[in-house]
Every structure is written in structure tokens, then in C-alpha cells.
Amino acid sequence: MKISNESKVGILTAVSIVLLVLGFNILKGRSLFSNKKTIYAVYTQVNGLAPSNAVLVNGLTIGNVLSLEVMDKQAGRILVTLQIDKKIEIPKNSVARISSDLLGTKKVEIDFGNTSEYLKNKDTIYAAVDGSITDALKEQLNPLVKKLEGTLTTMDSLLITVNSIFDPNTKNNIRSAVGGLNGTLQNLSRATHSINGMLADEGQIAGTFSNFEAVSANLRKNNDKISNILGNFDKASGSLANGELDSTLSQLRLTVARLNEVVTKVNSEEGTLGMLMNDKKAYNNLQTSLGSLNRLLEDLRYNPWRYVHLSVFGRKNKVVPIPSDTAQLQ
Template identity: 30%
Template sequence: MKGINIFQSKNEFYTEFDYNALTPASPVTIKGNNVGKINDIKYDFETGKTRVAFTIDKNLQFSKDSKMRLYELGIMGGNGMAIIPAKGGTPAKNGDFIASEVEEGLVKSLTSNFSGLSSGLDETLESADSLLVNLNKLVEDDSEKGLKNAIGELNTTIKSFQTLSYSFNSLIAKNDATLTSMLSNFDKVSKDLGALTEDLKDVEISKTVKTLDQTLLEVNTLLAGLDQGEGTLGKLLTDEELYNNLEVASQQLQELLQDFKLNPSRYIKVSVFGKNNKEGYIKPEDERQ
């Protein structure tokens, strides 16, 4: 019982193959059902074989004479290990070694895979060689499509940018004084704007706006009163009879003043020659007389 965990829910077994075609993720099955997993895969330097340690659920009972078959998983890819149970015999116990076998055709498939890998490597090398040849042709090509021409055009473009940079620097050097003056003026204007902004901050704009609003409110009240005929001016504006009477009175006053100018003797009893003018009011043709 030494080294055996009696509380373990799985039993560990061992087997070996001439080829290693398994991975720790390869399934351990029986009749297509997954019943265990691979714990360890090691190469035995003494026997030259691959030793595989795997665990099986304790609930599965199978004979020690069963076989562990290495088989292909099909379209899923990879390989698996299946228990081929034997009829009768001693039940397999924890730590037993189970004989193995390989599915017919799998060894041939493995060897063909190695040969396929070799041929694939040859094809890869051939492709790499073709790529290098094409790259050399591209570098050596002197036409417009060649790499040399592309590099030459790129170099010309860089030189053009360099010339433009020199011209730009020369332009800045020639106009350095003007640019400095412009920047100084701009700085002065910015400072003036800053000072103006500070002055505007001290102005009680809200108070001024409030006073203006109050004034406009009073004007609106006054205009509303005039429109409703309040006060002398309002009555004058809205009372048509008063307007007509004022117009008649104004006309009569005008006639009275006109008559006074033309016939002052009617109103002032002064007679130079002792004769009174008894004539009535005669309206002149030009009322301005």
C-alpha cells in the first residue's frame, strides 16, 4: 500500500509504444467514451520506447489482459488511447502495466507524416529561394518599376524638401526684423486687450444695465399713460374734441393777431388826424402780412 492514495478517485496505469504520437491532452477512452487522462509521457532510454502513465476512473473495471490501443481521432486531428477490454482474466489494479497495440495503418501514417514533413520542408526552401531571386531581380531592375528607381525618386523628393527648408530659413532670416516687429506689436495689442479686460471687469455693467432697464420701464409706463389719455398731454393726444377746439382757438388767435397788425386803431384809441377807422376786419390775401 506504500505510495498509494486510498482516497484517490482514479487508478493509475502504465503502457508503452514504439512511437510517441500522444500529448498530455490526448483522451483515454473506452468504446468512444472518455474515462481517463494522460498524466505523463517519457522516453525510456533503456528500451527505446515511449512510456505513458495514465489514470482511469475507479468505477471502471476492466481486465489486466486488456490492450491500450493507439488510434487516430479522425477529423478532430491528433491521436488518442483506447482501452480494448479482454473477456475474463484478473481485474486491473492501480499501478498495473497494460500491454499496448497500434491501430492498423497508424504506423504507416506516422512515417508518411515524417516524409511529408521532409517534402514540405523542401517546398518551403524552394519557395524561399524563389522569393530571394525575385527580390534580387527587383533590386537590380533599372526600369520605372524597379526598386532602384523608387529609391532614386525618394532621394530626389528628400532633396527637394531640403531645398525648400533652406529657402524657408533664408526667408525667415531676411524678414527677421519685420517678424520681430510684428510679434512685438502683437504682444503689445495682447497686453492692451488684457488691460482693457481688467478695466471692463471694474465697470459696474450690471448696475448700468439695471438703471437702463428701469429707465425703459418708466418710459414704457409714460407711453402707456399717454395712450390711455392720462395727463394733459395724454388728453390732448386722445381727446379729439379738445384737439378741434384748440385748432379753432389757434385759428381765431391767428386772425386776431392779424387784425391787430392791420388795424391797431381798433384796439388802441390813438388818432393822429382825428379820424377813427370804422371798417370791419378784412382778411388779407397773404395771411403772413
């Protein structure tokens, strides 16, 4: 059987048309042999959605966008045709939401509802549009921009106030105040230098501490003598019932007790010791008083009868010179 050239051309043309249709549908994301259903969604804006964008459910691609058609002259309503797998059952109260990733690629995400009725072929699903990243950034930045505007307004008011305050008279007053402050700082520096010089002069301070150490040692040595005298007077008061002697001994005990308190305070570095460190006159008076007290105690030890007038046989006692007076005469 011989086929004419016209028939060959016709068959070739028909095959080319079929291949062209198949290729066009494949490029558009359509499949003539797949088992898919069509669902419509109506949007007021699509944010750059285009055919062949993916349709996802829980992150799984179940179809793609087939086409977008304007439903009115103002493009206020846009019909989007979605082609999804027939095996996926979508509840009627589900929402087809247009979103985008960080790279700006648009996609349609279907949020499943909770009804038991499912969409059929060529049904319409609820539509929604997520805000873009720019919108999200604007929402985050709007409060910051408002705060920044308020801060700039406050700073502007503050600068105006500062400019009004710092007039020529105020500047001259501030210069005068700074000059006075410099003089005060210089005086303070000189005072600090003087104090440092006093602290650096270790001779006077060391001598003062040495003198107080000598006084403390002297009192500590005489403490045993005072204790012996008190013991002797206790024995005498037990054997003699003389009101005058008892009164004298009581006063002496009170004096010695106070003297012991003074010794304790001196040893523990309490009391007016800090005042005496810088008062040479008080130190000299203290030295004189201690010398007189020592001579009194020695005289009381060697000549007790000069202070207690007690005589059993009417005999006059001989005055014994104290060692300190003998040493001075020599």
C-alpha cells in the first residue's frame, strides 16, 4: 500500500501538534495522564504568585498552581486554579494560604480544617494571604520608629533648652566657677602634700609611740607594788577597827582600781590616746604626774606611818628616805 506524500505530511503534522500540546502542558506543570483534581480559590491579592508554584500540605508538595485569572476589570478578585492529587482529601473548611520563604519564592499552603466533609473536583476553597517579610519587618520597626521620633523630639527640646541656658552671661559664670574650683583643688593638693610630709616624718611619730610605750611599761612594773600595798592594807584593816583608816584604805583602793582601769585602757590602745599623740604638753603633764605618783607610792611603802597616825606605845617613828630622793641627791 502506497501512502501519498500528502498523507505523510498530515500524519506528521498531527503528531507534531500532539507533541506540542503535551510539551506545553508539561512545561506548564500539567499532566494529561495523572489522576488530579482541580480546586479554585479567590484572592484579592496574590503577592506575586505565578503558575507552576507549589501547593503544599504540612510541607509536602501535593500539586501546583495551574492558572491565575482576573475576575473583574479592577483586578479586585483573582481566580487561582489549583491542581492537586486526587488521593488527598481536603476538608471543606480548610484554608489555602499564599506565603513565601526567605528567598521570596511564593507557594500555596493548605491548612486542613476539622470537618468530615471534603472538597470535590472544581470546588472552591477558602483563601487567605500571609503578610510578606517586608510587612513583618514594618510591623516590628513601627514601634521602634515611633520611639525614635519621640527621642529625637526630646533631644531637640533639650538642645533648645541648653542653647537658651548657655548665653554669654551663663558661660562667664561657669568659667568663674571653674576657676574657683581650680583654686580649691590646688589648696586641697597643698593640704594633701602637707599631710604626706607629716606622715613621712617618722621621727616624731616613732618618738611619741616610744614615750607611750615607756609609760605603759612603767605602770606595768608598778602594778606589783600596788598589789602588795593593797594586800598590806587589807591585813591592817582586818586587825584594826579604825574608821579613819578604813576610809583611807577605801579611797586608796578606789584610786588604785581607777589606776588599773587607766593601765588597761593604755595597754589596749583605747581612750584618749589618739589625742595625746599630738599634744606634747599633755604628755609632759602625764610624765610629771607619774613621777609624783611613783614618789608617793615609794614614800607610802617606806614611811606608811606618815599617812596613818597609829602608835601603840607612843613612840615616834623615824622617817626613812626613799631611794629615788637618795639617787637624786647623789
